[in-house]
Amino acid sequence: MKDIDLSEIKSPADIRKMSLPELTKLAGEMRGALLEKLSVHGGHVGPNLGMVEAVIALHYVFDTPEDKIVFDVSHQTYPHKMITGRMEAFTDPAHYDDVTGYTNPSESPYDLYSLGHTSSAVALAAGLAKARDLQGGKENVVAVIGDGSLSGGVAFEGLDYGATLGSNFIVIVNDNQMSIAENHGGIYADLRLLRNTNGTADNNLFRAMGYSYRYVNYGNDLKSLIDMFSSVKDIDHPVVVHINTMKGMGLPVAEADKEEFHYAGPFDLKTGAPLHEEAPQTAPEDYSELFAKGMLRRMKENGKVVAITAGTPGVLGFDKARRKEAGKQFIDVGIAEQAAVDLASGLAKGGMRPVVGFVSSFLQRAYDQFSQDIALNKQAATFVVFYGSMFGMNDETHLGFFDIALLSNIPNLIYLAPTCKEEFEAMLDWAVKQDERAVVVRTPGSVAVSNTEIELLDDYSKPTYEIVREGDGVGLIGAGSMFGFMQQAADLLAQQGVNVTLINPRNLSELDTAALDSLKDYKVVITAEDGIIDGGYGQKVASYLGESPVKVVNLGLPKEFLNRYNYSELQKRCGLTPDQIAQTAMSALK
């Protein structure tokens, strides 16, 4: 058998010519290249290492791109990208950044969607299948979804609808016995039972939902996978193929600690130790750490305090040790944001003090629950927003600058934007103590900043702006993580003899009208927020001051799905550097 030259794999046609031994060798080569890239570049380690064989088998059996495969979350598609014309991005360090970490239609016709949120693949694929049926097509439609993503409501909705298609519809359930952390939910007992019975148990979630069902116990064995996929190719009804795979396969440390190696930065291939520039103990403090430490303290002070996550405990700073320390006061509902919000509502109604932590981009998965079950029903739950910033995640699927516009326009919901870690703690302390209001607290930026001069309050229920510096003519309102830039702009202006009024608004959902009234005869008021301008905080100010002679300038982000942008370039584009803010003020004074 000749050697496999990865650079010769230009498309799935190149692997369809291969024999099983060659494919096996290919899998080994691909896994080796992945390990190499992941160890120096970082990325979704576990999901991709576990799916090498399944992805090869899928492209071997199905006639992609005519046959259509939708990968859920698509964070497991590095092997898919390798096979579909993008090998170089995994073998040549100079090209490592040529591809995104998710499927991306602008990269390849083999990528159907830009996906980064979980659980949607089945419903999307059902749409593709329905379009095929209505147009008399014959192609296979395949959805690939992990066991962790199955707990999201839209996965269930998609499965429920897909079962009624009455035509070719193939759902591959990639069961690696893990979500990002361990799985939570009643369905996982059934998946375990199915694995333990080699798929023969009567108690079968998928059959109960209307699917025929097949099981592959060796989900990293190419022959088993190829045989099974071949057997369902061109099937005439909806089928679930449940494959049992090993997350992190081929990297012993990742096989052993699946949570740690779900996603990782650069690491030592032998030991798995992270290759940080600085030692971990000197790494900048982050809000995950701060949050977890603060919550453990609050839990000890008050047995009614509970922290809740929807499948991302690490974002909340709750690693395994801290989860153990929190005990019953830490709840992971699995990837199920809607249930997380409703659970918090029920807990609050039942007298507890729930605090839910969300990645900014994911909280939008539960808008209806925020609106109906929290805000309308005035349940005093607290929500902490992580990575809600232009300086957070910069993949187009995970942007953190839509949450202000989303949540601050819901009645009865207080949206607080602290400027620094001290204020974050104070606001959270208040939110957890009081039992009358639903509160959102946004972590200020991505790295913890300290500002001991910010005035802390015991009560944040009313919108009261902090007048940090009193000047005249120019008002700078810096919301949350933008406050620091505004403060620097104020310094620059002071150097030019312009003494501005500098304001920390604290609350982005309600206006402090008395404070704003005092600015009505100013020349200009500039607002800055770490979110889109449209629908955000600054536009409330512009509207309120619309009848006054004062000019209002709203700074913030454009309403766009930016992708892998450069942070400082974006800041400049938005006019949010201290220099630019000062210039904007000077122009308005002319």
Add this chain to the structure above:
Amino acid sequence: MKDIDLSEIKSPADIRKMSLPELTKLAGEMRGALLEKLSVHGGHVGPNLGMVEAVIALHYVFDTPEDKIVFDVSHQTYPHKMITGRMEAFTDPAHYDDVTGYTNPSESPYDLYSLGHTSSAVALAAGLAKARDLQGGKENVVAVIGDGSLSGGVAFEGLDYGATLGSNFIVIVNDNQMSIAENHGGIYADLRLLRNTNGTADNNLFRAMGYSYRYVNYGNDLKSLIDMFSSVKDIDHPVVVHINTMKGMGLPVAEADKEEFHYAGPFDLKTGAPLHEEAPQTAPEDYSELFAKGMLRRMKENGKVVAITAGTPGVLGFDKARRKEAGKQFIDVGIAEQAAVDLASGLAKGGMRPVVGFVSSFLQRAYDQFSQDIALNKQAATFVVFYGSMFGMNDETHLGFFDIALLSNIPNLIYLAPTCKEEFEAMLDWAVKQDERAVVVRTPGSVAVSNTEIELLDDYSKPTYEIVREGDGVGLIGAGSMFGFMQQAADLLAQQGVNVTLINPRNLSELDTAALDSLKDYKVVITAEDGIIDGGYGQKVASYLGESPVKVVNLGLPKEFLNRYNYSELQKRCGLTPDQIAQTAMSALK
């Protein structure tokens, strides 16, 4: 046995003293009172008639309000209200409007939540159960959910989490074999199988999710229900009790046509005929009718056009006859808004022209899918918003004035607000023809208005404002259903010698900056929209014109959960009558 005097039923304690024959008589009396009220007052006919016995049995067996019952959607709680101190509202016409149509904590301690959206009860109840467990309580926690609501993703998320509680948690699945219309989804085959096997089939969705399971075939038989509920009272683990009930029981026309009598206005008790003031053929045309007729035409013109609903075909004007006429081009995914949006995304990707119709208040259940799977992925699906207006539904759970702020701030999504039925048709025609953009079209108000003078376009892709009347000094921008009031205000102002510029903005998601630039030296620009001011269209205008000397006044609704408000009082409160608008303009000119 003595007669039952309904007025003596003040609380569940009064029914717990009764014998089975007395309870049976009570059920009959209650059903009679319900029929009487429903026939003259209207309301959710089918759901309530079907649940009389189950609600009596629940309150008979469980020690409410210490034991907690969360009713999903809570549109089936008229019998519950009768038993829990609010009988008069069902027996005395003078008090018919004393209670809302949903559970309402401000009415009674027996009502835990104000609920009107489906599928959340299980997750909410799971929170109550968890709060109990963490505090060492002993009460029963019961969620009551209908088969129709089961298809919503949050129901599944709640069931999945609830199964892990390991403690008392009772889910009553009220299976009346109907959603609002017929059910759609793979799970319904399993529910049917369970009914047909008296609950004994191996293929059991609820067991597969981790619940123990009981079945009551005669779900309108008090003894069966009482025996079953007694057997699960104080159970120490999660259990599903599946009860087979008859929707509309006791009203033959409702039993026969369950869809028509899910919700009904006043009707003749004998014939079921609606008691309209005017004959149906002279009733005002509504957008449901217009939409369905227009869509059937588009479907015939183009086989790729598909209409999609998430369980509310009637809202889209697709009654049974029209569904039959549309054939495969009409899709009901069941109550599963997320799947509806993703299905549309898949259909668009597959070359079809999908159009999804949503009640304004329900589209917020799929925000993440709008954002990620439609807008980010630029799929050319069309969404039509019904009842998106202050003149639509006025229950606090069904308000129609949040959708502009919600959807118009999503990138890549064009939000169109037609002013009249002619423009609605033109915009929808364009949206369905083009295949490059995702488009939202809002029905203008609740009753179809005609305006043959509005300029119609072939292409609405770019934001171009219609300058309906050119004046000077005062600009009135009337969005969608508010345009008519603005036009009347313009007339009033003309009578006072003030010739204003009157604008129909058409597009609420992007600004026509050229049109706005021409207003910069005006005295005042007034915007009016049929939605909350916060995060809405007017604030974009205020922000854009913030640096210009022109005053901007934004008219619209307050950010509040209003409940059963009076339409014209609210219009006045918002300053949205033509008189008030004219006065606002005159004041600004002074």
